[in-house]
Amino acid sequence: MDVKIKSENFNFYYNDVKALKDISIDIFSNKVVGIIGPSGCGKSTFLRSINRMNDVIFGAKSEGKLLIDGENIYDPDVDVVQIRRRIGMVFQKSNPFPKSIFENVAYGLKVNGIKDKDYIIQKVEKSLKDAALWSEVKDRLSKSAFDLSGGQQQRLCIARALAVEPEVLLMDEPASAIDPTATLKIEELIQELKKKYTIIIVTHNMQQAARISDYTAFLMLGELIEYGITSKIFTKPDKKITEDYITGRFG
Amino acid sequence: MNKKHLKEFMGFMLLRICIGIIGLILIIILYDIISKGAGKISWEFLTAMPRKGMTEGGILPAIVGTFMVTVITAILAVPLGMGCAIYLNEYVKDNKITRLIRMSIRNLSGVPSIVYGLFGVVLFVQLMHIGTCILAAGLTLGLMTLPWTITASEEALKNVPNSYRDGALALGASKWQAIRTNVLPYAVPGMLTGTILGLARAAGETAPILFTGAAFYLPFLPKSLFTQFMALPYHLYIMSTQHHAIAKVRPIAYGTALVLIVLVFTMNLSAIILRYQLRKRRME
Numbered sequence: 001m002d003v004k005i006k007s008e009n010f011n012f013y014y015n016d017v018k019a020l021k022d023i024s025i026d027i028f029s030n031k032v033v034g035i036i037g038p039s040g041c042g043k044s045t046f047l048r049s050i051n052r053m054n055d056v057i058f059g060a061k062s063e064g065k066l067l068i069d070g071e072n073i074y075d076p077d078v079d080v081v082q083i084r085r086r087i088g089m090v091f092q093k094s095n096p097f098p099k100s101i102f103e104n105v106a107y108g109l110k111v112n113g114i115k116d117k118d119y120i121i122q123k124v125e126k127s128l129k130d131a132a133l134w135s136e137v138k139d140r141l142s143k144s145a146f147d148l149s150g151g152q153q154q155r156l157c158i159a160r161a162l163a164v165e166p167e168v169l170l171m172d173e174p175a176s177a178i179d180p181t182a183t184l185k186i187e188e189l190i191q192e193l194k195k196k197y198t199i200i201i202v203t204h205n206m207q208q209a210a211r212i213s214d215y216t217a218f219l220m221l222g223e224l225i226e227y228g229i230t231s232k233i234f235t236k237p238d239k240k241i242t243e244d245y246i247t248g249r250f251g
Numbered sequence: 252m253n254k255k256h257l258k259e260f261m262g263f264m265l266l267r268i269c270i271g272i273i274g275l276i277l278i279i280i281l282y283d284i285i286s287k288g289a290g291k292i293s294w295e296f297l298t299a300m301p302r303k304g305m306t307e308g309g310i311l312p313a314i315v316g317t318f319m320v321t322v323i324t325a326i327l328a329v330p331l332g333m334g335c336a337i338y339l340n341e342y343v344k345d346n347k348i349t350r351l352i353r354m355s356i357r358n359l360s361g362v363p364s365i366v367y368g369l370f371g372v373v374l375f376v377q378l379m380h381i382g383t384c385i386l387a388a389g390l391t392l393g394l395m396t397l398p399w400t401i402t403a404s405e406e407a408l409k410n411v412p413n414s415y416r417d418g419a420l421a422l423g424a425s426k427w428q429a430i431r432t433n434v435l436p437y438a439v440p441g442m443l444t445g446t447i448l449g450l451a452r453a454a455g456e457t458a459p460i461l462f463t464g465a466a467f468y469l470p471f472l473p474k475s476l477f478t479q480f481m482a483l484p485y486h487l488y489i490m491s492t493q494h495h496a497i498a499k500v501r502p503i504a505y506g507t508a509l510v511l512i513v514l515v516f517t518m519n520l521s522a523i524i525l526r527y528q529l530r531k532r533r534m535e
Contacts, residue, residue: 028524051421052493053420053421056416056417058344058345081423081424082423083287084420084422084423085422085423087418088421088422088429089421091421092420093414095412095414095415095418097418097433098415098437099414101284106425107419107422107424107432107433108422108423110432111419111423111424111425111428111429111432112423126519131390157418160418160422164422164423165405210511228534234501
């Protein structure tokens, strides 16, 4: 199996607070990796480190290596804009832009310099189909994205991320703010998407992690406690603390 | 009526009295100016030069002067103010220095306008040798307006949710692309509103142009930016305090006041309409 993302002794600080401690992890291509752990354990911080979204926070600092296809994401020569194009992100709270549905999906293409209208039209349709939203919105592409329901908005954000053809898709609790039916749709979608993308998903919901992820990483207080095949983590974890968390004894 | 209800009734009455007093003052001022000034307004008053030591004729040079000065003010204050706000809100770190800068800007908006007038004389008229003219007066008013445009623009930028910025960055937009395409379009209505309100205030100021270029009596239109000029607020000041026949020119003073108020109201109204239109377009 190809290692897509490799983290080597990765440390992360907010000013003087160490938020991630020596994280080393191999994430394989075309797999879904679930990251679980109690609130404030560094799940989101780790996720946002992978596409360098933490750069926008003042006082953020990292040590160690995070590699994509062997290339260090934090190398000073790396173009962060390119990294973010290759590593897409879906946020916890769906954040459609106050533009039309079409413009939302086309946004990433336009900022990446694509001007070919026919290509953009095709790509928007393709991305909306891949995000299982096309049939619901095809007649109202010019309507505001705010008119969509919460679940539809989140799938729109997924479509928007897919349009720029990322290699990796980061998802930060993508289903935490939507209803169970919409959640199910997103979960089905993730199974479909992993054929083409490597997916790293942070979730608070243990059942969700068990359902959708091939591998599971358990983080606590900024440390990677355990990482392995999901079925093993959920049935025979190596560490007692993992078992305690998974069985709901704390968290 | 029990005690609680009585207290509530008294409280609301007090608030009603407050709003009533403010409304009444506004109505009295407007009534006074409109009743005494409206009779003076005519096509001739708006389009003719003043004549016979300003006892007759119109106020065209003052209208044109105020217009030209306001344009200079806008050219200085709008781009500089917006640029400064974008830089402060989007680029710099929040630390002691930037907090000091912000505090200074807030304080500058409270500096009396006469102080700006004196500063304008020293900087533009004397140091930069521009002389007392439209340009010097416009630049002085521009400096005075800057703190207002910066503060209003920064507030407008703060109202744009961070998720718009993050969302754009996560799609591979550069920081400037994210700002230009996903922040500014939603901040500009608010930025413009604040800016126009600042300009309307500048258009009505007397003190900053007093020493920097406004003239007493110039019965012709300014031919360049380097000449002295007449302006509505200054003309009003002269007509009501300095003229040799104050009683005789009182109607002209009221007419001028009315024109000035209408001008400022129009600017404020256009700010409201502009904001409404831009918001509506954004929602579609």
